[in-house]
Amino acid sequence: MSVATPLLQVTDLTVGFRIDGQVRKPVQGISYSLDAGRTLGVVGESGCGKSLTALALLGLIPAPGQVTGSVRFAGAELIGQPEAAWRDLRGNRVAMVFQEPMTALNPVMPIGTQIAEVMVLHQSLAWPEARDAAIGLLEAVGISSPRQRAASYPHQLSGGMRQRAMIAMALACRPALLVADEPTTALDVTIQAQIIELMQELQSEIGMAIQFISHNLAVVSELADEIVVMYAGRIVERAPAATLFDRPAHPYTKGLIATLPDPDRRQARLPVIQGGVPRIDAFAVGCRFAERCPLADAHCRSVEPTLDPLEPEHWAACFKAGQ
Amino acid sequence: MTALDMAPPSVQQAQSVWRLRWKRFRGHRTGMIALGVLVLLVLFTLAAGPLAALWGIDPDSTDLLSRYDPPSADHWLGMDDAGRDELLRLMYGGQISLLVGLVSTLIGGVAGLGIGLSAGYYGGRLDALLMRFTDGMIALPLLPLLIVFGAVDLTKLGFSSEFAHSGAAGFWRVVVIIAVVDWTQMARLVRAATLSLKERDYVLAAKASGASPLYVMAAHILPNVATPIIVAGTLTVGRVILLESVLSFLGFGIVPPTPSWGNMLNNAQELVTTAPALAVYPGLFIFITVIAVNFIGDGLQHAFDPRSSR
Numbered sequence: 001m002s003v004a005t006p007l008l009q010v011t012d013l014t015v016g017f018r019i020d021g022q023v024r025k026p027v028q029g030i031s032y033s034l035d036a037g038r039t040l041g042v043v044g045e046s047g048c049g050k051s052l053t054a055l056a057l058l059g060l061i062p063a064p065g066q067v068t069g070s071v072r073f074a075g076a077e078l079i080g081q082p083e084a085a086w087r088d089l090r091g092n093r094v095a096m097v098f099q100e101p102m103t104a105l106n107p108v109m110p111i112g113t114q115i116a117e118v119m120v121l122h123q124s125l126a127w128p129e130a131r132d133a134a135i136g137l138l139e140a141v142g143i144s145s146p147r148q149r150a151a152s153y154p155h156q157l158s159g160g161m162r163q164r165a166m167i168a169m170a171l172a173c174r175p176a177l178l179v180a181d182e183p184t185t186a187l188d189v190t191i192q193a194q195i196i197e198l199m200q201e202l203q204s205e206i207g208m209a210i211q212f213i214s215h216n217l218a219v220v221s222e223l224a225d226e227i228v229v230m231y232a233g234r235i236v237e238r239a240p241a242a243t244l245f246d247r248p249a250h251p252y253t254k255g256l257i258a259t260l261p262d263p264d265r266r267q268a269r270l271p272v273i274q275g276g277v278p279r280i281d282a283f284a285v286g287c288r289f290a291e292r293c294p295l296a297d298a299h300c301r302s303v304e305p306t307l308d309p310l311e312p313e314h315w316a317a318c319f320k321a322g323q
Numbered sequence: 324m325t326a327l328d329m330a331p332p333s334v335q336q337a338q339s340v341w342r343l344r345w346k347r348f349r350g351h352r353t354g355m356i357a358l359g360v361l362v363l364l365v366l367f368t369l370a371a372g373p374l375a376a377l378w379g380i381d382p383d384s385t386d387l388l389s390r391y392d393p394p395s396a397d398h399w400l401g402m403d404d405a406g407r408d409e410l411l412r413l414m415y416g417g418q419i420s421l422l423v424g425l426v427s428t429l430i431g432g433v434a435g436l437g438i439g440l441s442a443g444y445y446g447g448r449l450d451a452l453l454m455r456f457t458d459g460m461i462a463l464p465l466l467p468l469l470i471v472f473g474a475v476d477l478t479k480l481g482f483s484s485e486f487a488h489s490g491a492a493g494f495w496r497v498v499v500i501i502a503v504v505d506w507t508q509m510a511r512l513v514r515a516a517t518l519s520l521k522e523r524d525y526v527l528a529a530k531a532s533g534a535s536p537l538y539v540m541a542a543h544i545l546p547n548v549a550t551p552i553i554v555a556g557t558l559t560v561g562r563v564i565l566l567e568s569v570l571s572f573l574g575f576g577i578v579p580p581t582p583s584w585g586n587m588l589n590n591a592q593e594l595v596t597t598a599p600a601l602a603v604y605p606g607l608f609i610f611i612t613v614i615a616v617n618f619i620g621d622g623l624q625h626a627f628d629p630r631s632s633r
Binding site: 058060063087088089090091092095096098100103104105106107108109110113117118121122153155166169 | 340446447523524525527528529530531532533534535538542543546547549627628629630
């Protein structure tokens with residue numbers, strides 16, 4: 001892929017909240033880019049700032065939150081643009097799929113109406129036309145008898161069907177970028193595979209870029225071209241998917257990969273990374289992973305490493321990278 | 324793009340949703356029975372004019388010789404304390420009471436809804452401002468307030484003196500007074516519900532679809548607060564009918580000789596031992612109305628919630 005400017009260019013994106021008079025930054029200084037038609041996987045434990053990053057792309061950081069840095073989408077700067085421009089973008093050129101389709105769909109509105117709504121908002125379609133289009137979309141995401149299903153309420157559908165409906169809603173305006181925030185986490189494994197397959201099919205059809213967020217490295221590895229590993233609000237490693245699995249550089253990435261079950265290895269217990277993500281008010285001075293890192297030394301605990309290139313297209317923020 | 328450049332329910336879309344709701348309401352038996360009862364009540368009160376003409380009885384003419392007359396062929400429910408036909412007065416009184424009850428509830432409800440929704444959704448300073456205003460309204464003692472409002476001279480507000488002394492002015496005065504003091508409960512309920520609903524994922528999803536705040540409120544929050552609104556609204560109807568009687572008692576509401584169930588009930592208070600029937604009739608009608616409206620509320624709640632079974 002040789003596109004002059006990437007579809008999405010995030011530079012030094014920071015999300016800050018003022019808590020008890022101090023500014024806390026659950027997302028701090030992250031930079032990455034995503035080309036049209038490609039898939040970026042974002043992995044990390046809960047509380048690493050993955051979802052906030054996604055919301056920042058849509059300008060939906062809740063009220064006291066401050067977003068700084070730069071998000072350039074299709075050549076235009078998004079941070080600081082007026083609310084009307086954001087509304088024009090959301091659901092239209094950048095769409096989002098949420099984790100839990102049961103709560104992300106309005107319980108008292110038929111799903112056909114919810115899908116049609118996006119098109120009425122953005123494509124100035126009248127409701128009857130939008131409704132017909134919604135039925136077509138439901139069919140495209142593999143829901144049988146879409147005409148009847150369009151009149152169903154979310155509670156009348158199965159989990160998989162609800163997530164398909166969410167995807168239909170997100171793709172209604174054929175967005176250039178789809179942000180999927182843990183779209184398969186609430187589903188069982190067979191349905192997960194179906195949803196991932198569906199997303200890949202639709203990606204090749206529409207040609208959109210996907211930012212796929214998950215805490216599950218195995219799921220991400222199935223469809224990501226490039227993977228970003230986040231820890232405590234920072235990007236700690238960024239590499240093409242194959243490289244990341246081949247030559248993980250950051251101890252956190254190594255830990256994540258080690259926790260994946262491997263059918264070739266017979267193990268009594270899966271390895272774990274000891275400890276948990278630090279609270280936002282307890283971020284260490286040095287490397288934020290030092291607390292849990294088997295390699296950490298005094299230098300790691302006093303100086304924060306920067307994201308440095310190791311090889312072409314492979315960056316890691318670790319003094320011990322490669323060890 | 325203006326805030327509400329897209330009307331949430333288009334005609335065609337709305338039709339199918341409303342048809343579905345009507346179907347669900349019809350499936351709710353007590354709700355349907357209650358609706359039937361309310362329709363009968365309305366027909367009963369509307370029959371007052373034709374029947375008075377048919378029987379040749381003036382409901383306001385007094386006859387001191389036939390005070391407290393028992394029911395007879397000419398006067399089915401007998402005569403009241405001033406020798407007026409009790410049945411016709413109940414009918415005329417019902418027109419006023421039902422209209423006051425429904426219209427005031429509607430106006431107060433819509434006001435409370437708007438205030439509660441915007442306070443809950445926007446939060447922050449607007450919320451604080453609106454809710455302190457609501458608290459202030461609640462803190463005001465009701466009776467002095469009613470007396471002050473009741474004493475407002477409409478001619479000073481620019482209405483013609485002809486209108487100011489007409490029956491319609493009396494009616495609207497009551498409706499407005501009640502609506503002004505009775506929106507607070509609705510506002511607080513709706514605000515509380517909105518506060519919790521706006522944190523839901525589907526509200527975030529709607530924003531992520533590019534919906535404006537007004538659209539989110541109208542299309543995603545309002546239908547989900549239907550339940551508390553309906554419960555509060557149906558309870559309010561009964562309270563408002565009684566509130567009207569308080570106003571009438573003070574001489575600011577529907578002034579005798581024009582009857583309303585409220586002022587008939589009030590009049591009958593001191594006659595409970597001598598002519599208990601005069602208190603029982605209007606009381607019974609108010610009771611039936613309140614019960615019917617509550618059951619209709621039940622049915623509406625069922626109709627608006629697609630998750631409820633049956």
